[in-house]
Amino acid sequence: MTRRFLPLLLVLLTLAGCATRPQEHDSSAPPDTEAVFPVTIGSLTIQRQPTRIVSLSPSATETLFAVGAGKQVVAVDSTSDYPAQAPHTKLAALSPDPEAIAAYHPDLVVVSADTNGLSSALAKIGAQTLVMPDAKTLDDAYREFADLGTATGHRAEGESLSRQVRADVDGIIASTPKPAKPLSYYYELDQTYYSATSATFLGQILQRFGLTNIADGTDPSASGGYPQLSPERILQSDPDLVFLADSKCCGQNAQSVAARPGWNTLSAVQHGRVFTLDDDIASRWSPRIVELVRAVSTAVSQAATR
Incomplete structure (x- = not known):
């Protein structure tokens, strides 16, 4: 999200020490050996574990890699610059092009908003669209960590990440001098x-x-x-x-x-x-x-x- 897009972003959003980094997450939960599908996230039911994911949200991109779904991600948008190993492309997050997205043959596309009927367009090529909306609270963010884990077949990792980040945030705030x-x-x-x-x-x-x-x-x-x-x-x-x-x-x-x-x-x-x-x-x-x-x-x- 560069500042040259700030006016548009404001409308859309009506919108260091030993830092915890997504690829460094030390989950206490073992990886899911047999992901159970179908799973339902909000109004979307995902029948099978996705193997070709396109992320059009920098926040979702970071979370996908943090829950262990990085190998399933085949493309990310132009502003998803972290982690370094994410498959960076010229795909636009703010004005997504269904044809450009279709070129990556996704079975799941993760977005922060269903812009201009994107989900309907992608459904025609057999891709599902998972909307992870802008987090309004920390609880929203924690919930999305768990949801992305579930949606990609990494339920245990997603729930573990949610608990760990919550504990880290609460601990830092509690230990800060008043x-x-x-x-x-x-x-x-x-x-x-x-x-x-x-x-x-x-x-x-x-x-x-x-x-x-x-x-x-x-x-x-x-x-x-x-x-x-x-x-x-x-x-x-x-x-x-x-x-x-x-x-x-x-x-x-x-x-x-x-x-x-x-x-x-x-x-x-x-x-x-x-x-x-x-x-x-x-x-x-x-x-x-x-x-x-x-x-x-x-x-x-x-x-x-x-």
Whole structure:
């Protein structure tokens, strides 16, 4: 999800230490030796274990490899850049082309939304479409880990991954030092000051640390949870912390923020509390949310001890 697609993504979404990585997941559950089918996920019944999967969702791609279904994946979309061994293609996730997808002869296509009747078009070539919608909460993400495991014949691995990520996230949050007073933060999606409120998946994660989001205003659900703030509002709010989710795409960092007109007066700048995040991890609901939670924990810990 690059920032040049942000306006479209906002509409569609109305939208590091010892980090846990998908291919490094140490499952305590043994692999399924005999996957039991058919299985039903939502309204979709999958009759046989899929052997040719196309993923058009970066979050789903990461999860498929994490549950052990990587060898079944024959193609992923152009924005699915993790893990490195994923079969990267030019397939578009936001405007999927049924003919281009059909060239990979899939039996299962995983998407975040059934765009422009994609499932009906793919049904004509014998492919089923599994919709894994944008996670609204952490519980949604955990459920999707388990569902993708079940859908691909890796039920035990999916359920184990769900439990492990939940335990990791809860453990990191519980062990994070609590500041003497509540801290406020500004979360930056791009250099035009789009942000994410507490009504979003991301905002709910940060809220668990007891942080106050300056983007919430009187209605966190306004603008689909992704409002565009003004520089004046940010300066007036004087956040204690600044999180930059535009570091990889746009080269933003503590130095570039301090150089903005008037921003050197912000408490976050003056106290060294401007933190860069990995843009990709921060925009996905994959098992790597553990890395995001750990990054936020580090920031809160530093603020609590200064």
